[in-house]
Amino acid sequence: MSADLRTAAPPRPAATPVTAPKSRPRKGRWGVHIFLMAVSLAFLAPLLLAVYASLRPYEDTAQYGYFSWPHHLSFDYYRRAYTESGMGKYFTNTLLIAVPAVLVTLFLASFVAFAVSRLKMRGGLVLLLFFTAGNLLPQQVIVTPLYVLFNRVPLPWWMSDSLMMYDSYWAVIVVNIGFQLGFCVFVLASFMRTLPQEITEAAIVDGAGVWTRFWHITLPLCRPALAALATLEFAWIYNDFLWALIFISDPDKLPITSSLNNLRGQFFTDYNLLAAGSILVALPTILVFLLLQRQFIAGLTLGSTKG
Amino acid sequence: MALTSPRRARRRLRRYTRRDLVVLGVLLGIPVLLDLAIVWGPTLASIGLSFTSWDGIGDIQWVGTDNYRNLFTNYPPFWPAARHNVLWLLFLGLVATPFGLLLAVLIDRGVRFSRFYQSTIYLPVVLSLAIVGFIAQLILGTDQGVVNTIIGPRESPVDWLGDSDLNIWMMMIAASWRHTGYVMILYLAGLKSVDPALKEAAAIDGAGARQTFFRVVFPTLRPVNVIVGVITVIEALRAFDIVYAVNKGRNGLELLSVLITDNIIGEAGRIGFGSAIAVVLLTVSLGFIVTFLVQELRGARER
Numbered sequence: 001m002s003a004d005l006r007t008a009a010p011p012r013p014a015a016t017p018v019t020a021p022k023s024r025p026r027k028g029r030w031g032v033h034i035f036l037m038a039v040s041l042a043f044l045a046p047l048l049l050a051v052y053a054s055l056r057p058y059e060d061t062a063q064y065g066y067f068s069w070p071h072h073l074s075f076d077y078y079r080r081a082y083t084e085s086g087m088g089k090y091f092t093n094t095l096l097i098a099v100p101a102v103l104v105t106l107f108l109a110s111f112v113a114f115a116v117s118r119l120k121m122r123g124g125l126v127l128l129l130f131f132t133a134g135n136l137l138p139q140q141v142i143v144t145p146l147y148v149l150f151n152r153v154p155l156p157w158w159m160s161d162s163l164m165m166y167d168s169y170w171a172v173i174v175v176n177i178g179f180q181l182g183f184c185v186f187v188l189a190s191f192m193r194t195l196p197q198e199i200t201e202a203a204i205v206d207g208a209g210v211w212t213r214f215w216h217i218t219l220p221l222c223r224p225a226l227a228a229l230a231t232l233e234f235a236w237i238y239n240d241f242l243w244a245l246i247f248i249s250d251p252d253k254l255p256i257t258s259s260l261n262n263l264r265g266q267f268f269t270d271y272n273l274l275a276a277g278s279i280l281v282a283l284p285t286i287l288v289f290l291l292l293q294r295q296f297i298a299g300l301t302l303g304s305t306k307g
Numbered sequence: 308m309a310l311t312s313p314r315r316a317r318r319r320l321r322r323y324t325r326r327d328l329v330v331l332g333v334l335l336g337i338p339v340l341l342d343l344a345i346v347w348g349p350t351l352a353s354i355g356l357s358f359t360s361w362d363g364i365g366d367i368q369w370v371g372t373d374n375y376r377n378l379f380t381n382y383p384p385f386w387p388a389a390r391h392n393v394l395w396l397l398f399l400g401l402v403a404t405p406f407g408l409l410l411a412v413l414i415d416r417g418v419r420f421s422r423f424y425q426s427t428i429y430l431p432v433v434l435s436l437a438i439v440g441f442i443a444q445l446i447l448g449t450d451q452g453v454v455n456t457i458i459g460p461r462e463s464p465v466d467w468l469g470d471s472d473l474n475i476w477m478m479m480i481a482a483s484w485r486h487t488g489y490v491m492i493l494y495l496a497g498l499k500s501v502d503p504a505l506k507e508a509a510a511i512d513g514a515g516a517r518q519t520f521f522r523v524v525f526p527t528l529r530p531v532n533v534i535v536g537v538i539t540v541i542e543a544l545r546a547f548d549i550v551y552a553v554n555k556g557r558n559g560l561e562l563l564s565v566l567i568t569d570n571i572i573g574e575a576g577r578i579g580f581g582s583a584i585a586v587v588l589l590t591v592s593l594g595f596i597v598t599f600l601v602q603e604l605r606g607a608r609e610r
């Protein structure tokens with residue numbers, strides 16, 4: 001593909017500047033399209049198959065296998081998955097954890113990133129490395145000491161009915177914030193570094209303090225990066241089940257990912273029911289992604305305009 | 308630093324007011340304390356615990372390096388698990404990551420429907436690994452799974468997830484399903500910020516598409532390369548949820564993270580021993596983290 005382009009492109013500087021980037025061979029374009037289409041379908045196929053399975057009764061798939069024509073289709077499994085797993089309650093639990101965790105993480109991380117990348121502080125780089133490296137450690141390394149720690153931190157009754165950090169949402173929220181901070185600081189700092197220095201310099205001349213420079217000037221410009229991070233972080237915290245598994249013992253407080261276990265029978269598991277449940281669980285993250293997608297992609301393409 | 312001396316002089320003139328200092332103190336203090344309490348403190352504590360024989364309840368007894376000696380010499384699952392982690396790393400690094408880069412480059416050339424391609428390929432990233440593991444069971448199940456139905460009935464159907472030689476590969480493919488989209492989006496972001504003038508200049512000089520990419524575009528992507536490299540390594544070392552969702556990480560799916568969890572949470576309650584495995588994992592991760600930090604430092608100096 002590139003070989004024939006090289007021979008085709010004439011090395012005449014006068015003619016090439018305008019035409020060269022656009023005169024790609026047609027046949028290459030088609031190849032790219034077919035390839036990308038095939039990859040996209042391959043990536044989508046597993047999800048579509050899960051949707052398909054969830055619409056068919058167990059007898060149907062047991063007899064003919066998952067890859068067969070349907071004999072009977074219904075949304076019955078979705079209703080059952082929702083009621084039998086008590087999903088509504090768990091969904092609320094997850095939101096109680098994920099929403100504050102994402103907001104606080106983004107707020108704290110953006111300030112750290114601002115201080116590190118825009119204030120030219122001494123030790124800023126060390127701070128950046130301190131956070132980033134922390135995010136890269138394996139989760140299992142910090143689990144045990146945190147478990148012991150949370151069992152010793154008392155909380156007043158209005159914060160936790162277990163009177164401890166352990167078995168309360170606070171534990172999961174705090175761990176998520178602490179663990180995700182590093183990644184957000186890193187991404188936001190590299191984003192803020194690309195903003196022109198002049199914007200804040202004008203504000204300094206006007207006598208704007210650190211807070212004004214952060215909240216009113218820098219942060220609004222970071223909206224695309226924040227949207228991209230919000231999507232990612234929401235998905236990660238929403239999907240996490242390790243922390244809740246370890247720090248929460250009351251079954252009524254568990255997050256939505258663990259509600260799927262209620263759909264597994266002791267001796268027999270109806271996989272089609274489980275498929276319906278999984279799709280219901282996955283739906284919110286997919287929706288958030290689709291809603292924030294425009295912002296998300298705007299965040300990605302922002303750099304291109306500056307060239 | 309020496310180059311920025313006029314700026315430094317200016318900085319000395321501009322001092323922080325008291326209010327600025329309070330804002331800085333509070334808003335930097337909270338995250339630093341949080342990170343110390345949640346990440347760095349427990350990490351140090353884990354290192355300490357790895358030299359003890361603590362079972363989680365009784366007294367903490369110092370046993371020196373016994374845990375490590377046992378780990379390397381008479382703990383049979385250790386070496387297979389370590390090998391699986393290395394395999395996982397090689398697979399992500401040599402297959403999934405380059406594939407993500409290839410997709411990003413193709414999409415970045417501005418084909419039509421690029422939004423659609425981009426979204427579908429990225430979509431698996433927002434799914435939970437538990438769901439990915441479960442979908443793998445739908446597709447690769449022995450009797451009714453999609454793959455075996457397509458192959459057609461056989462005397463002895465392939466047990467994709469049960470055969471201890473095969474299942475690790477299936478898990479790595481499933482993990483790549485998510486990893487590829489993530490890498491693609493990172494590279495896409497990096498590619499968008501490459502100055503188009505660079506590519507034009509290369510085209511004027513008569514460079515082909517491949518030459519332009521490898522000689523001109525790829526080197527400018529170095530910051531993204533570093534991030535992607537680190538993420539790939541960390542994903543490989545952290546891999547856990549997906550194998551745990553499929554069969555709790557047994558029978559060919561042993562990974563270091565699974566061994567740690569089994570020892571710490573399992574009924575054995577061997578916290579000291581589990582911590583020793585965690586420290587091994589930590590040491591390997593640190594090797595990569597340090598490399599990354601050195602790269603970052605060097606990058607920051609150049610700026």
